[in-house]
Structure formats: structure tokens, C-alpha cells
Amino acid sequence: MRKNDSRHYGCLGVGVGPANLSLASLLYGDETIASLFLEQKESFTWHDGQQLPGTTLQVSMLKDLVSLADPTNRFSFLSYLHSQGKIYHFINAQFDAMPRHEYRNYLRWASERNENIVFNEKVLSVDFDDTFVVETDRRTLTADNISVGIGTSPCVPAVAPAPLSDDQFHVSDILDKGRNLGGKRVCVVGGGQSGAEVFLDLISRPKAERPRRVSWVSRRRNYFPMDDSPFVNDFYMPSYSDYFAQLDRATREQLNTQHVLTSDGISEATLREVYQQVYVQNFVEGNRDLVALYPGHEVTRVERGTVGDWSMEMRSGDHPGTATRFDTDVIVWATGFRPATPTFLEPLAHRLEREGGEYRIDDSFAVRWDGPATHRIFVHNAAQQQRGLADRNLSLVAWRSQRIADRMRGVRTDEQTESFIDWAPKSHPSESAQGVRG
Numbered sequence: 259m260r261k262n263d264s265r266h267y268g269c270l271g272v273g274v275g276p277a278n279l280s281l282a283s284l285l286y287g288d289e290t291i292a293s294l295f296l297e298q299k300e301s302f303t304w305h306d307g308q309q310l311p312g313t314t315l316q317v318s319m320l321k322d323l324v325s326l327a328d329p330t331n332r333f334s335f336l337s338y339l340h341s342q343g344k345i346y347h348f349i350n351a352q353f354d355a356m357p358r359h360e361y362r363n364y365l366r367w368a369s370e371r372n373e374n375i376v377f378n379e380k381v382l383s384v385d386f387d388d389t390f391v392v393e394t395d396r397r398t399l400t401a402d403n404i405s406v407g408i409g410t411s412p413c414v415p416a417v418a419p420a421p422l423s424d425d426q427f428h429v430s431d432i433l434d435k436g437r438n439l440g441g442k443r444v445c446v447v448g449g450g451q452s453g454a455e456v457f458l459d460l461i462s463r464p465k466a467e468r469p470r471r472v473s474w475v476s477r478r479r480n481y482f483p484m485d486d487s488p489f490v491n492d493f494y495m496p497s498y499s500d501y502f503a504q505l506d507r508a509t510r511e512q513l514n515t516q517h518v519l520t521s522d523g524i525s526e527a528t529l530r531e532v533y534q535q536v537y538v539q540n541f542v543e544g545n546r547d548l549v550a551l552y553p554g555h556e557v558t559r560v561e562r563g564t565v566g567d568w569s570m571e572m573r574s575g576d577h578p579g580t581a582t583r584f585d586t587d588v589i590v591w592a593t594g595f596r597p598a599t600p601t602f603l604e605p606l607a608h609r610l611e612r613e614g615g616e617y618r619i620d621d622s623f624a625v626r627w628d629g630p631a632t633h634r635i636f637v638h639n640a641a642q643q644q645r646g647l648a649d650r651n652l653s654l655v656a657w658r659s660q661r662i663a664d665r666m667r668g669v670r671t672d673e674q675t676e677s678f679i680d681w682a683p684k685s686h687p688s689e690s691a692q693g694v695r696g
């Protein structure tokens with residue numbers, strides 16, 4: 259039975275992934291803003307369906323929930339390590355990159371120590387009647403501000419037969435559906451980090467559990483690494499996010515396309531492991547038929563084969579007129595994620611401004627709308643077209659939450675020094691007097 263919650267909140271969060279967990283951590287203990295964060299799942303998970311062994315975080319360990327905004331916060335990664343008594347061991351382990359599972363454990367630890375987080379409660383609708391009115395599957399709540407942190411949904415190309423099934427599924431289900439693949443032919447589609455991790459996992463399994471053939475198809479012309487070099491990482495700084503937001507839409511779109519490998523490429527360490535395992539299978543184990551590599555190819559057709567398998571057709575970017583066909587037993591679509599649709603905002607949809615597929619936001623990640631400035635809907639991880647590739651990445655999670663918390667508190671905290679790079683043209687006195695050298 260539904261009941262009204264008599265308490266009025268300053269901030270009501272929808273979804274508890276890293277984004278809203280960061281905001282919940284920064285607001286913790288703030289008696290001026292009563293906050294509540296609702297998560298539909300029964301307990302904390304973080305991409306658990308694809309936590310393959312050996313996978314690691316693709317950002318610096320310092321980019322935790324809070325440290326880049328508030329290093330003294332009790333929910334920092336260091337605080338987690340210390341509270342578990344393993345801070346020396348973590349240092350001595352000398353991880354080049356943090357195990358993804360350990361990051362998940364850290365997130366869960368933070369969620370369990372914050373009583374403003376509630377699990378097993380799904381937000382169904384948000385409306386406005388002098389204040390936000392939120393219907394969940396348990397009760398009705400009211401709030402001054404809403405923070406939407408609902409993350410992403412799995413995405414497959416139009417050629418994937420609907421519905422997905424046990425023998426053609428999205429990579430987010432690999433742990434569940436990818437168990438019994440010994441002796442089968444498996445095709446992994448997608449040349450990003452997830453595709454690389456699944457491919458590596460499949461070809462590294464013990465002989466009895468290993469598929470007999472593993473194909474790896476990618477539209478990209480090769481299996482390209484993620485560019486994680488120093489100046490490129492200046493794209494993942496707050497000052498660049500603010501600079502990017504001022505650019506015209508066409509330039510922003512162009513930059514996101516050009517820089518996609520700064521975010522969606524494969525970690526070099528993973529690529530090295532993949533190559534070494536392919537070498538070992540070919541030249542040490544003599545297992546020459548195990549691997550088939552097809553970068554620069556797009557899957558153009560998938561049909562049921564004659565013996566219940568899948569018949570796939572793909573075309574090379576270099577030879578688009580020629581189709582290659584092959585059969586496989588199982589397809590793993592490692593074809594990405596797209597921002598989840600906040601269907602619960604439907605009652606307010608006509609009042610919220612949009613830009614392309616996104617809600618138009620201001621510099622505090624608040625959706626522009628026709629309602630009062632005292633009431634805001636903030637969005638996390640949903641403004642890549644407006645704020646750049648960093649918006650969907652963990653890099654700016656703490657900073658973005660700080661901006662949102664600042665807006666609710668009516669302050670603007672000091673920010674870190676800007677990038678070394680002058681992103682915007684600046685006129686320097688010496689240059690304008692003498693002219694700029696060509």
C-alpha cells in the first residue's frame with residue numbers, strides 16, 4: 259500500500275550509481291539540505307553482469323566519489339581502504355590500475371554507510387505542484403530539487419534480431435549467459451573496452467571451457483587504444499568542460515567524434531594481453547583456428563542458420579561491395595550503452611527545454627525549464643553533447659556533484675587551477691602589438 263511521506267526534502271535523487279552516490283556523499287551531514295536517494299535495485303551493484311576477472315578501472319584511483327571536490331570527505335577511496343584495514347596492502351600491491359571489482363566494493367561500502375540512500379524503491383513519476391511531487395512504487399514524496407542519476411541502458415545495432423536471447427545477448431549479460439560456451443563458435447561484435455575484455459576472457463578460458471572459435475568484429479579500422487596521455491587528459495578537467503559548453507553545437511559534435519578514443523578506446527594493457535594470448539594460442543599451443551580478427555568490418559545481416567546457429571554477414575570498410583559470411587553459435591553484442599530515458603519526467607516533459615536528444619542544461623547541470631529558479635532538476639551523465647565526453651565518464655563525477663551541491667546551497671566553491679592549455683583564444687598585449695607569428 260502506498261503512503262505519503264510527511265518529510266519534505268531539499269534534494270531527492272533518482273538512481274544510485276557513482277554519479278548520485280557522489281552527490282549523496284557530498285551532501286551527507288548537511289543539515290540545511292535534507293536529502294534522500296532512491297535506487298530501484300535491492301542492493302548496490304555496479305555493472306555486475308560484466309565484472310569479468312582481471313578487469314580494471316580506466317581512470318585514476320584519485321577520481322573517486324569525492325576526493326577531487328572534497329579530499330577531507332569521509333567517503334573517499336582512501337577512507338574506504340583505511341576503514342577496512344588494508345591501506346598498506348593496497349599500496350604494496352602496486353596496482354597499475356584499480357581492479358574494477360574493488361572499485362565496486364568501494365562504491366557499495368559508501369552506499370551502505372549513508373542512511374540517506376534507500377534501495378528497492380523505484381521512482382515512477384515526477385510532477386510539479388508548487389514543489390516537486392515524486393511518486394515511487396512505495397509512497398509519495400516532495401522535494402525542492404531532483405537529481406537524476408539513472409545512468410545508461412545497453413544498446414545493440416538494428417541488425418541484432420529482436421528479442422535478444424541466450425545465444426545472442428548484450429555484453430552486460432556476459433557473466434550470466436556466457437558461462438557454457440566450451441566448444442562453441444562465438445562472435446564478439448564491438449571494438450571498445452568491453453569487446454576486448456570479453457574476447458580476452460573467451461580465448462583465455464581453460465581448454466574444456468574455451469570456445470572452439472572466437473571471432474572479433476569491429477567497425478573501427480583497427481583495435482585502437484584509449485589515448486590516456488597527459489595533455490589529452492586535460493579534456494577531462496572542469497575547465498575544459500566549461501569551455502566546451504560555450505562552443506557552438508556543430509563544433510561540439512565534431513570534437514566528440516574526433517576525440518572518441520580518449521574515452522572509448524581500449525586500455526593498452528588489455529590490448530597487450532589480448533595480443534600475447536593470441537600469440538600463445540597460435541604459436542605456443544598450436545591452436546591456429548581459435549581466433550578470427552575482423553577490424554574495419556560492419557555486421558550487416560544476422561539470420562537463423564540451417565542448424566539453429568546464426569548466419570552472419572559483414573562488410574569491410576575498405577571493400578564495401580564485398581560481403582563476407584560466416585556462421586556462429588553465439589553472438590555477444592559489445593556495442594555500447596546509451597543514456598537511459600527518464601520516463602518518470604514525462605508529466606513535466608513539455609516544460610523542460612531540449613537540445614537534440616538531451617535536456618538543455620545550465621552551468622550547474624540544471625535542466626532549463628519554465629518553473630521557478632528555486633526548484634531544479636539536475637542531470638548526471640546525460641549531457642555529453644553539451645559538456646563533452648567527460649560527462650559520461652567517472653573523471654568529473656565529484657566535480658559535477660560539487661557544482662550541483664553548490665547550486666543548492668547558493669554558493670560557488672573555489673575550483674582547481676585551469677588547464678595549462680589556453681583553450682579559448684586570448685589576446686596577449688605583446689601579440690596584439692606585434693601581430694601573431696604565422
Ligand SMILES: Cc1cc2nc3c(=O)[nH]c(=O)nc-3n(C[C@H](O)[C@H](O)[C@H](O)COP(=O)(O)OP(=O)(O)OC[C@H]3O[C@@H](n4cnc5c(N)ncnc54)[C@H](O)[C@@H]3O)c2cc1C
Nearest residue numbers: 273275276277297298305315316380381408409639651652
Ligand atoms: C562495464 C563498465 C565499466 C566502466 N568503467 C568505467 C571506468 O573505468 N571509467 C570511467 O570513467 N567510466 C566507466 N564506465 C562508464 C560510467 O562511468 C559508468 O557507466 C557509471 O556507472 C555511470 O554512473 P551513473 O551513476 O551515471 O549510472 P549507473 O551506474 O548506471 O547507475 C544508475 C542507477 O539508477 C538506477 N535507476 C534507474 N532508473 C531508476 C528509477 N526510476 N528509480 C530508481 N532507480 C533507478 C539504476 O538501477 C542504476 O543503479 C564504465 C561503464 C561500464 C558499463
